[in-house]
Amino acid sequence: MIRTLVLAACAMLALAGTPRAETDVARWNRLMLDAAMATRSNDLVIARMLAVVHRATYDAWAAYDAQAAGIHLDGNMRRPASERTEANKREAIAHAAFHTLVDLMPTERPRFMAALRAASAVSPDAAAPDGSPAAIGRRAAALELAAAHLDGSNQRGDLRPGAYSDWTRYSAPNPPDRLVAWRLHQPTPGPDGTPRLFGAAHWGRVRTFAADVAAVRPTTAPMLAATEDEARAMAQELLDISANLTDRQKAIAELFTLSPGTPTPPGQWAIFARHVAAQRNHGLDDDARMFMLLGNAMHDTAVAFIETKVHYRAGRPQTVVQHLFRGQTVRAWGGRGRGTQSIQGEAFMPYRPNAASPDQVSGHSAFAGAGAAVLRWYTGADALGFEMTVTAGGFMFDNGPAQPVVIAMPTLGDAERYMALSGVFGQAHFTLVDQMGRQVGHRVAAAVWGRAQAHFAGRN
Numbered sequence: 001m002i003r004t005l006v007l008a009a010c011a012m013l014a015l016a017g018t019p020r021a022e023t024d025v026a027r028w029n030r031l032m033l034d035a036a037m038a039t040r041s042n043d044l045v046i047a048r049m050l051a052v053v054h055r056a057t058y059d060a061w062a063a064y065d066a067q068a069a070g071i072h073l074d075g076n077m078r079r080p081a082s083e084r085t086e087a088n089k090r091e092a093i094a095h096a097a098f099h100t101l102v103d104l105m106p107t108e109r110p111r112f113m114a115a116l117r118a119a120s121a122v123s124p125d126a127a128a129p130d131g132s133p134a135a136i137g138r139r140a141a142a143l144e145l146a147a148a149h150l151d152g153s154n155q156r157g158d159l160r161p162g163a164y165s166d167w168t169r170y171s172a173p174n175p176p177d178r179l180v181a182w183r184l185h186q187p188t189p190g191p192d193g194t195p196r197l198f199g200a201a202h203w204g205r206v207r208t209f210a211a212d213v214a215a216v217r218p219t220t221a222p223m224l225a226a227t228e229d230e231a232r233a234m235a236q237e238l239l240d241i242s243a244n245l246t247d248r249q250k251a252i253a254e255l256f257t258l259s260p261g262t263p264t265p266p267g268q269w270a271i272f273a274r275h276v277a278a279q280r281n282h283g284l285d286d287d288a289r290m291f292m293l294l295g296n297a298m299h300d301t302a303v304a305f306i307e308t309k310v311h312y313r314a315g316r317p318q319t320v321v322q323h324l325f326r327g328q329t330v331r332a333w334g335g336r337g338r339g340t341q342s343i344q345g346e347a348f349m350p351y352r353p354n355a356a357s358p359d360q361v362s363g364h365s366a367f368a369g370a371g372a373a374v375l376r377w378y379t380g381a382d383a384l385g386f387e388m389t390v391t392a393g394g395f396m397f398d399n400g401p402a403q404p405v406v407i408a409m410p411t412l413g414d415a416e417r418y419m420a421l422s423g424v425f426g427q428a429h430f431t432l433v434d435q436m437g438r439q440v441g442h443r444v445a446a447a448v449w450g451r452a453q454a455h456f457a458g459r460n
Helices: 024-038 043-062 086-104 106-119 133-148 201-205 228-243 247-255 264-279 284-312 317-324 363-379 412-425 431-456
Strands: 005-008 329-333 340-344 383-390 405-411
Touching: 024 043, 024 086, 024 106, 024 264, 024 284, 043 086, 043 133, 043 264, 043 284, 043 363, 086 106, 086 133, 086 284, 201 284, 228 317, 228 329, 228 412, 228 431, 247 383, 247 405, 247 412, 264 284, 264 363, 264 383, 264 412, 284 363, 284 431, 363 412, 363 431, 383 412, 405 412, 412 431
Parallel strands: none
Antiparallel strands: 005 383, 329 340, 383 405
């Protein structure tokens, strides 16, 4: 069955005057996400892309601002007042975006080249006079990429062969075919029955923009700290959700699955940000700052939640439920088209297939907490005005729905809640793991907000 999703921005905010056209920063953001989806980049890689590209575009913009301090560019790169024009900012931003994007996704160079030609008369390989917008943009990109190539993400495969491959060589506490410690991580089978091995443990060691990952990490993992009775209660809560899934809950679980080939959670927050910018008639200056803020929040969040997952190595609900209810009859969702069934506990399968990573904490929840916080703080409001729809017959994991299911998000808080709850409704995470994930996101957002504010105010 072909899954059809409709993502529509609904006009829930009343605006005065004619909305501005999308800014160059937002256009490059859109182009980046289109390319990332085409290359099937995962959530961690997209979060880093958002940071790398928008740090470079911010620095290119900051050279033409009277006050802002660049992240890598020093005050000597600031252009005189006579050069601080919209046209110069746009051209510098274009060259910064182009050179970072080509480095991140070299196979997508043709689409980036077409965008650069539309934004600048200077080709990427042509000589550019010192101090010209093209030279400023190239310099911003070069400085950002020099730092990014040494950040521990292994983008170039120099720490271990294979772009972004795990150079820490993580090994799950439980082998795929044998459960030794039921509270701890065990690789679960993918759709083809092959165990899904976690290949991103190194991401917890990637350099952050502002967050101290150990400081934002929760002090415990619910499944590791719980008594067996408490663990059973946590598992029963997910069984009850599974047995009573509504079409609305299925829609939330599916809309925010956001696996490779989609924007993924950090990319979805960039989509929300573009919508917020359009609703509020942002100009170039606002978007240069806001997307730098959001990109760094997404990147630091990705590093923080992976570090937490590797630190605790907690088991996923699928493993825990199957162990605690083995040999017992339970009520749960029985699979596509089967509705709620009486099954043996060891046969339990979550509505949304588990990711390969350990459980504590939920990445979706962490991204949601961070994204909502920084957009709310930057705009000074909680309004969003966005909706997403699963069309009739468009479910990915089940038959249905009979009628379209519309998930309206009038506020950023609604978007945060639904993205976070998607893992609970899909039985990919325990409820406490969702809540702790949101807290991680909030803590990361606070750290990123503090450093970004310093840059905006001219303090490097």
